[in-house]
Amino acid sequence: MTSPHNMPDADLQQLDFSRYAEQERRERRRSMWTALGFMSPAIILVSFFLLYPVAYNVYISFTRWRRFTGFDEWGGLSQYQRLLGNPNFSEAMANTIIWVGVSLVLPVAIGLFIAVMLRGQKMEETAKSIFFLPRVLAPTAAGVMWFYVYAPDGVLNSILSFFTAEPVTIGWLYNESTVTPSIIVAYLWQTVGLAMVLLLLGLAAVPKDPLEAASVEGATRWQIFRHVTLPLLLPTILVVVILSVLAGFTVFDHIWVMARDFPGKRTLSLTVYMYVEAFDRSSWAYASAIAVVLGVIVLSVTWLQVILQDRIDRMTK
Amino acid sequence: MAVDLTTLDYGVIARDEARRNRENRGVFVLMMVLSIVWLAPFYYLIVSVLKSPAEYVASHPLALPSGIMPLFANVTDAWVEARMGFGVLNSLLYGVVGAGVAVFIAIMAAHGLARYRFSGRTFWFMLIFAGTIFPFQMYLIPLFFTYLELGLLDTRIGMILFYTAICIPFPVLVMRNYLTQMSSEMDEAARMDGCSEFRLFFSIILPNCKGPFIALFLLQFTWIWNDLIFSTVLTQRVEVRSVMSTLQVFQGAYADVSQTVVMAASLLASLPTILLFFVLRRHFMQGLQVSSG
Numbered sequence: 390m391t392s393p394h395n396m397p398d399a400d401l402q403q404l405d406f407s408r409y410a411e412q413e414r415r416e417r418r419r420s421m422w423t424a425l426g427f428m429s430p431a432i433i434l435v436s437f438f439l440l441y442p443v444a445y446n447v448y449i450s451f452t453r454w455r456r457f458t459g460f461d462e463w464g465g466l467s468q469y470q471r472l473l474g475n476p477n478f479s480e481a482m483a484n485t486i487i488w489v490g491v492s493l494v495l496p497v498a499i500g501l502f503i504a505v506m507l508r509g510q511k512m513e514e515t516a517k518s519i520f521f522l523p524r525v526l527a528p529t530a531a532g533v534m535w536f537y538v539y540a541p542d543g544v545l546n547s548i549l550s551f552f553t554a555e556p557v558t559i560g561w562l563y564n565e566s567t568v569t570p571s572i573i574v575a576y577l578w579q580t581v582g583l584a585m586v587l588l589l590l591g592l593a594a595v596p597k598d599p600l601e602a603a604s605v606e607g608a609t610r611w612q613i614f615r616h617v618t619l620p621l622l623l624p625t626i627l628v629v630v631i632l633s634v635l636a637g638f639t640v641f642d643h644i645w646v647m648a649r650d651f652p653g654k655r656t657l658s659l660t661v662y663m664y665v666e667a668f669d670r671s672s673w674a675y676a677s678a679i680a681v682v683l684g685v686i687v688l689s690v691t692w693l694q695v696i697l698q699d700r701i702d703r704m705t706k
Numbered sequence: 707m708a709v710d711l712t713t714l715d716y717g718v719i720a721r722d723e724a725r726r727n728r729e730n731r732g733v734f735v736l737m738m739v740l741s742i743v744w745l746a747p748f749y750y751l752i753v754s755v756l757k758s759p760a761e762y763v764a765s766h767p768l769a770l771p772s773g774i775m776p777l778f779a780n781v782t783d784a785w786v787e788a789r790m791g792f793g794v795l796n797s798l799l800y801g802v803v804g805a806g807v808a809v810f811i812a813i814m815a816a817h818g819l820a821r822y823r824f825s826g827r828t829f830w831f832m833l834i835f836a837g838t839i840f841p842f843q844m845y846l847i848p849l850f851f852t853y854l855e856l857g858l859l860d861t862r863i864g865m866i867l868f869y870t871a872i873c874i875p876f877p878v879l880v881m882r883n884y885l886t887q888m889s890s891e892m893d894e895a896a897r898m899d900g901c902s903e904f905r906l907f908f909s910i911i912l913p914n915c916k917g918p919f920i921a922l923f924l925l926q927f928t929w930i931w932n933d934l935i936f937s938t939v940l941t942q943r944v945e946v947r948s949v950m951s952t953l954q955v956f957q958g959a960y961a962d963v964s965q966t967v968v969m970a971a972s973l974l975a976s977l978p979t980i981l982l983f984f985v986l987r988r989h990f991m992q993g994l995q996v997s998s999g
Binding site: 529 | 736836871903
């Protein structure tokens with residue numbers, strides 16, 4: 390072995406190395422500027438139209454709005470204190486939690502049911518298309534259609550009166566007790582297809598051997614599902630659950646279109662509450678605080694997903 | 707003989723078989739009923755647009771129409787009277803330009819992120835990706851005031867700029883993975899021959915991204931077309947409104963307008979996505995896979 394100290398031309402070599410390092414650094418700097426050149430349109434647009442508004446929204450939520458001075462007056466946490474003391478906020482929050490609860494359980498349950506039923510059936514492809522079809526209607530267009538289904542002289546009442554043999558005129562979208570369930574049904578009609586397709590994709594990845602083995606051993610459908618399919622499907626179910634929860638917290642179009650005539654519509658969800666407080670009542674700072682609360686919730690759910698995903702990945706390895 | 711067939715209990719096998727058949731028949735009937743329930747709203751939508759306003763009022767909402775001619779009158783009324791024409795053309799413009807430019811910019815950014823080695827890559831990626839994690843409600847008020855100040859409120863260019871920006875982060879995520887997996891042999895060869903970085907991107911990288919470009923374009927076009935909330939907040943004039951807010955305003959503004967015309971308007975508003983679904987079903991399902999992964 391020769392160490393650099395023993396070599397006659399050690400200095401020269403050191404010089405060479407540093408030149409290489411210098412060249413390498415220059416290369417990296419150059420490729421950084423080239424890369425930044427390619428990324429700059431994306432960085433500029435995203436920063437200006439998406440990130441700056443989010444930061445500005447957080448700032449506004451700590452101010453008080455005045456007609457002529459705008460958002461100059463610092464309000465500290467006063468908007469958040471108003472939120473906590475306002476029964477409308479609690480009601481909007483409660484309704485949103487109902488939405489999330491329903492969109493957490495039902496799309497997954499119905500989607501899983503349909504997906505497991507369809508697995509391996511001849512009509513799988515056809516049925517997949519049928520259940521996914523509502524998804525291709527725009528949420529707004531679907532809401533408009535369901536609005537007429539629920540109208541006092543609409544389709545639903547006419548079907549009901551066929552069974553009761555007397556005219557039924559329930560205002561499904563005008564009653565405190567029926568408005569949310571009615572919108573949820575329309576919402577599920579549109580969203581279950583997506584849950585089903587995702588679950589079927591997950592099922593397609595489940596290996597066939599254990600299923601056949603269980604079937605040969607005489608296990609019932611339920612036993613096979615409970616002990617073989619379900620554990621293998623867990624990662625897909627997690628994705629579907631998280632997507633449904635995030636969609637449930639941020640659902641807006643369906644409620645906005647269908648509950649347009651409902652007098653108490655602003656407490657139907659946090660998203661609608663925020664919109665009405667801002668754009669109908671000009672409580673800008675207060676509405677910003679609602680948006681921040683929504684943002685904190687959505688970020689927490691996303692964060693939870695990352696953690697659970699990580700745990701499941703480690704479990705399956 | 708290795709297997710003694712006589713010991714197999716044929717009775718058990720037959721009973722098993724019968725049970726399975728019964729179960730399958732049950733599943734079949736259940737799925738038929740569910741499918742009919744699922745398709746009923748579509749049936750209602752279709753028979754409604756085929757009736758004239760007078761016929762709609764006179765008949766049962768689910769009764770079959772007497773002909774198909776009223777369809778044309780309904781669609782014309784929707785296009786002209788409901789001003790759906792403006793909405794459809796505006797949304798086409800927003801969707802094609804917004805999604806097209808956004809996916810192109812995203813591929814450029816992904817190229818920078820995936821195919822150059824430099825420090826701070828993760829930071830820039832996270833910066834762009836942060837654009838997808840916040841709920842839309844956090845954008846609305848600041849955008850409204852910023853647009854008001856800059857004179858972008860209620861303008862087509864303002865709509866296109868915002869739609870472009872919000873459609874960038876997700877394609878960046880997808881394309882970064884795609885371009886990281888693509889071999890870099892061609893780049894090296896091209897650089898050896900003195901190809902500039904600019905030409906390298908346009909002549910080698912971009913032509914290799916055709917497939918994902920189309921899939922991502924369709925996904926983002928559909929998103930822009932279906933958007934209601936941003937168009938409601940950022941536009942007021944009917945000449946600038948997107949198709950969804952035109953539909954929503956039309957349904958809300960004239961309570962006594964004929965339902966057949968509103969139904970025709972909703973059908974018109976959904977036509978591009980329905981066509982897209984039937985023509986490109988395979989692409990759609992792939993897009994789903996991409997967005998769930």
